[in-house]
Amino acid sequence: MTAEISETGIGKPARRKEDFRFITGNGHYTDDINRPHQTHASFLRSPHAHARIRSIDISDAEKAEGVLAVFTGQDIARDELGGLICGWTVTSKDGEPMKVGPHPVLALDTVRYVGDHVAMVVAETREQAEAAAELIDVDYDALPAAVSLASCQNGDAPQVHPEAPRNTCFEWELGNKAETEAAFSKAARIVSLDLENNRLIPNAMEPRAAIGEFDKGTGDYTLWTTSQNPHVARLVLSAFVGVAPEHKLRVIAPDVGGGFGSKIFIYSEETACAWASAKVGRPIKWTGNRSEAFLSDAHGRDHLSKAELALDADGKMLGLRVKTVANLGAYLSTFSAAVPTYLYGTLLSGQYDLPAIHVEVDGVYTHTAPVDAYRGAGRPEATYLIERIAETAAREIGMDPAEFRRKNFVREFPHQTPVIMNYDIGNYEASLDAALEAIDYKGFPARRAEAESRGKLRGIGFSTYIEACGLAPSAAVGSLGAGVGLWESAEVRVNPTGNIDVLTGSHSHGQGHETTFAQLVSSRLGVPLDDVEIVHGDTDKVQFGMGTYGSRSGAVGMSAISRALDKIEAKAKKIAAHLMEAAVEDIVFENGTFTVQGTDKSMAWAELSLAAYTAHGFAGSDLEPGLKEGAFYDPTNFTFPAGCHICEVEIDPDTGVTKIANFVAVDDFGTIINPMIVEGQVHGGIAQGVGQALLEHGVYDPESGQLVTGSYMDYCMPRADDLPSFRLGFTTTECPSNPLGMKGCGEAGAIASPPAIINAVTDALNIREIAMPATPARVWAALQARQPRAAAE
Amino acid sequence: MSVVAMTVNGKSVSADVEPRTLLVTYIRDTLGLTGTHIGCDTSQCGACVVHVDGKAVKSCTMLAAQAEGAEVTTVEGLAQDGELHPVQKAFREHHGLQCGYCTPGMIMTAVDLIRRKPDLDEETVREQLEGNICRCTGYHNIVKAILAASNEMR
Ligand code: FES
Ligand code: FES
Numbered sequence: 001m002t003a004e005i006s007e008t009g010i011g012k013p014a015r016r017k018e019d020f021r022f023i024t025g026n027g028h029y030t031d032d033i034n035r036p037h038q039t040h041a042s043f044l045r046s047p048h049a050h051a052r053i054r055s056i057d058i059s060d061a062e063k064a065e066g067v068l069a070v071f072t073g074q075d076i077a078r079d080e081l082g083g084l085i086c087g088w089t090v091t092s093k094d095g096e097p098m099k100v101g102p103h104p105v106l107a108l109d110t111v112r113y114v115g116d117h118v119a120m121v122v123a124e125t126r127e128q129a130e131a132a133a134e135l136i137d138v139d140y141d142a143l144p145a146a147v148s149l150a151s152c153q154n155g156d157a158p159q160v161h162p163e164a165p166r167n168t169c170f171e172w173e174l175g176n177k178a179e180t181e182a183a184f185s186k187a188a189r190i191v192s193l194d195l196e197n198n199r200l201i202p203n204a205m206e207p208r209a210a211i212g213e214f215d216k217g218t219g220d221y222t223l224w225t226t227s228q229n230p231h232v233a234r235l236v237l238s239a240f241v242g243v244a245p246e247h248k249l250r251v252i253a254p255d256v257g258g259g260f261g262s263k264i265f266i267y268s269e270e271t272a273c274a275w276a277s278a279k280v281g282r283p284i285k286w287t288g289n290r291s292e293a294f295l296s297d298a299h300g301r302d303h304l305s306k307a308e309l310a311l312d313a314d315g316k317m318l319g320l321r322v323k324t325v326a327n328l329g330a331y332l333s334t335f336s337a338a339v340p341t342y343l344y345g346t347l348l349s350g351q352y353d354l355p356a357i358h359v360e361v362d363g364v365y366t367h368t369a370p371v372d373a374y375r376g377a378g379r380p381e382a383t384y385l386i387e388r389i390a391e392t393a394a395r396e397i398g399m400d401p402a403e404f405r406r407k408n409f410v411r412e413f414p415h416q417t418p419v420i421m422n423y424d425i426g427n428y429e430a431s432l433d434a435a436l437e438a439i440d441y442k443g444f445p446a447r448r449a450e451a452e453s454r455g456k457l458r459g460i461g462f463s464t465y466i467e468a469c470g471l472a473p474s475a476a477v478g479s480l481g482a483g484v485g486l487w488e489s490a491e492v493r494v495n496p497t498g499n500i501d502v503l504t505g506s507h508s509h510g511q512g513h514e515t516t517f518a519q520l521v522s523s524r525l526g527v528p529l530d531d532v533e534i535v536h537g538d539t540d541k542v543q544f545g546m547g548t549y550g551s552r553s554g555a556v557g558m559s560a561i562s563r564a565l566d567k568i569e570a571k572a573k574k575i576a577a578h579l580m581e582a583a584v585e586d587i588v589f590e591n592g593t594f595t596v597q598g599t600d601k602s603m604a605w606a607e608l609s610l611a612a613y614t615a616h617g618f619a620g621s622d623l624e625p626g627l628k629e630g631a632f633y634d635p636t637n638f639t640f641p642a643g644c645h646i647c648e649v650e651i652d653p654d655t656g657v658t659k660i661a662n663f664v665a666v667d668d669f670g671t672i673i674n675p676m677i678v679e680g681q682v683h684g685g686i687a688q689g690v691g692q693a694l695l696e697h698g699v700y701d702p703e704s705g706q707l708v709t710g711s712y713m714d715y716c717m718p719r720a721d722d723l724p725s726f727r728l729g730f731t732t733t734e735c736p737s738n739p740l741g742m743k744g745c746g747e748a749g750a751i752a753s754p755p756a757i758i759n760a761v762t763d764a765l766n767i768r769e770i771a772m773p774a775t776p777a778r779v780w781a782a783l784q785a786r787q788p789r790a791a792a793e
Numbered sequence: 794m795s796v797v798a799m800t801v802n803g804k805s806v807s808a809d810v811e812p813r814t815l816l817v818t819y820i821r822d823t824l825g826l827t828g829t830h831i832g833c834d835t836s837q838c839g840a841c842v843v844h845v846d847g848k849a850v851k852s853c854t855m856l857a858a859q860a861e862g863a864e865v866t867t868v869e870g871l872a873q874d875g876e877l878h879p880v881q882k883a884f885r886e887h888h889g890l891q892c893g894y895c896t897p898g899m900i901m902t903a904v905d906l907i908r909r910k911p912d913l914d915e916e917t918v919r920e921q922l923e924g925n926i927c928r929c930t931g932y933h934n935i936v937k938a939i940l941a942a943s944n945e946m947r
Contacts, residue, residue: 022893025828257894
């Protein structure tokens with residue numbers, strides 16, 4: 001047993017417990033579930049970016065074969081259901097709360113983006129529901145749409161919501177403005193850069209799906225849904241939308257095929273399936289297809305920014321000034337207001353000792369799909385900005401970009417930035433040095449020359465990033481506008497036979513919690529990994545939880561488990577002391593055995609577990625039978641994963657194709673429980689970063705507001721041959737604010753890599769800026785624009 | 794409706810389905826073999842790959858009727874006598890899956906790939922995976938797993 005435990009202990013690459021069901025085709029994703037007498041739903045979506053609905057004629061659809069019901073926004077309004085909400089209130093710099101337009105589950109009189117929800121058809125089969133949806137006759141009065149982010153705030157732009165003049169939801173600011181102005185007035189040099197952070201479409205491989213079921217006898221609703229946070233979904237659906245009271249609504253998020261943020265949010269489809277299941281009196285299933293996912297999953301990023309960096313004569317950063325316009329889409333999605341504000345502005349100090357920062361962000365509505373958190377959420381935008389301008393500044397003052405960064409690193413901790421965050425610990429030079437070594441920075445000029453001899457342009461780019469994870473101290477986020485606390489819960493139930501169920505409020509949709517969390521429990525209690533079951537994703541089993549996003553499950557979710565384990569251990573020791581007639585202080589618990597110090601008296605874990613439930617020996621003590629403990633863990637600070645990514649690209653000047661020749665990532669995630677899983681998270685994150693930098697772009701036609709990139713034929717997903725194998729390294733400073741020293745690893749790759757790649761591309765092309773994605777066409781155009789200048793020199 | 798019969802994972806099956814029924818729908822809905830997934834509607838993602846008469850096929854791109862009389866293998870039929878296929882083992886050993894959604898299609902593609910090209914190298918694997926999208930792994934460990942399985946099966 002000991003050997004087995006050591007193979008699966010903390011820091012060991014235990015193979016995943018969840019894999020067997022997935023590699024044998026026995027996973028249980030939402031669409032794999034079928035309920036007795038289930039019906040099927042299809043949603044009619046708006047073909048217009050902006051239109052008034054004059055009338056909806058459902059009579060033909062209602063009569064179609066197999067149709068059980070057709071619902072419109074009026075039916076939902078008649079039931080007095082609330083709209084979908086944004087759970088974070090941002091306050092503008094003039095003290096006004098953000099301006100929120102209503103977000104009905106099904107449109108009432110106006111549609112506001114292509115794909116907006118107009119009606120729901122419920123039928124015996126999916127095909128019948130889809131066919132009937134086409135028979136619904138909607139009389140639209142098509143209106144001009146505000147599509148372009150650059151012009152949506154103009155006085156003459158079409159209005160998305162009357163509540164928000166100039167389509168402006170909020171005008172937010174953060175930082176020390178006066179100090180920033182002062183820093184710029186004494187700067188020896190000011191570097192400025194206009195940046196676009198491209199719109200991305202998340203594309204988890206499992207499309208969203210839902211099954212709503214109503215029990216007539218009890219009045220209970222059950223909703224199976226593709227969610228990263230089933231308890232939050234239940235809370236929103238009960239407290240705000242009013243589908244059912246919280247205790248009458250069970251939300252189950254079974255196996256979920258990837259999320260990346262897009263499955264945090266509460267959408268119209270699952271809301272409607274739950275609500276309508278009572279109307280129809282039978283379970284209703286909806287499974288989105290990929291085209292619907294493109295249209296109606298919340299998109300990510302989409303910023304336009306102007307950044308200015310003030311430097312002194314020695315290249316020391318003095319101040320940063322940023323103005324950003326952030327696209328929120330047509331409606332505020334569940335956390336959308338927080339993403340371009342508190343998850344963005346607070347990270348603009350990067351790894352640098354920057355005494356003055358002032359950032360202004362306008363959150364704006366457009367007639368496009370809602371925009372919300374996507375892997376990294378705000379932090380990739382901040383990192384892109386600071387790392388692009390840092391590299392540009394280094395080039396402009398003729399300093400090596402690595403040395404320029406080194407000169408400006410924060411070196412003393414804790415470090416208070418001008419933008420809220422208090423960095424607790426880190427060693428930025430260590431990860432920079434390890435990355436320089438791994439990529440053989442000294443050898444780069446030779447590699448560049450060799451590439452040149454083959455007619456290729458080789459460039460190198462850096463990104464020394466920081467992010468904030470471990471969302472988050474509840475009091476802190478509450479004071480910043482969050483509608484919820486961001487703690488996590490755990491319950492450890494020891495069974496009489498000694499095996500263990502652990503209930504967690506975190507949710508796994510690829511992260512491998514069933515293994516990592518079990519490793520913690522197994523190594524703490526000295527039981528084999530297979531004796532630990534991690535239970536998640538069901539509001540009837542787990543009391544409450546905040547779910548998985550923001551790389552929070554390790555730092556917050558596992559900290560909660562660790563706290564519950566402390567309590568288990570304490571009670572178990574009390575039981576052991578009582579049964580072995582010793583003082584609690586004399587009980588030692590090691591490798592699954594309780595011993596009385598200095599004696600040969602001992603009890604094995606299983607023996608003690610059984611004794612806890614028989615309780616035969618408890619007479620005369622104040623011990624309660626059983627062995628089950630819970631904990632709510634509320635973090636005291638954010639955690640700050642950081643590191644250095646370096647990318648080398650080779651560009652073919654004839655085709656404009658960029659190839660990633662070399663990619664090194666050195667990350668400091670604090671304590672690592674399972675390096676195999678952590679590396680996998682980094683790989684996946686970098687791949688999404690490569691996608692953003694070189695391939696992916698969500699594009700709307702600027703006039704019609706039609707989504708031009710609505711399928712895998714038009715939206716370029718990273719494929720295996722677009723990517724290299726990555727080289728990873730780790731440096732470690734343990735996080736001081738949580739019991740395990742963990743920081744979080746899920747988003748780092750997506751946060752760090754885009755600026756490294758674009759810095760490499762601009763280096764190879766010897767240009768100042770290129771917009772993401774740096775597609776072959778853009779690279780080729782940049783080369784053509786460059787050549788005459790080069791020739792003239 | 795028309796009767797479509799085939800052999801799936803070694804068992805004869807037959808069902809009365811609409812003529813337009815896709816093979817993937819037949820497998821998932823009619824036979825209840827939900828290991829085969831659907832990730833797109835443009836035949837791009839490969840989540841639905843199965844073997845038809847020994848060849849990897851995107852089952853969303855084929856009518857069930859076109860597989861009439863064929864031998865079909867899905868991911869559920871890959872393990873033999875309780876023993877995982879070397880490709881399944883390699884995916885687990887090398888962490889070639891995260892959320893698991895692309896995995897059945899990846900594994901079925903990989904088995905076919907190793908059969909077709911016994912001398913695989915990284916570049917070939919990456920090229921040949923063009924028709925399978927994974928959003929989680931960055932392909933790094935999928936490529937590693939396929940190369941390891943190919944070595945093992947040599
Ligand atoms: S579902 Fe068949 S290729 Fe995507
Ligand atoms: S493992 Fe999630 S899509 Fe490949």
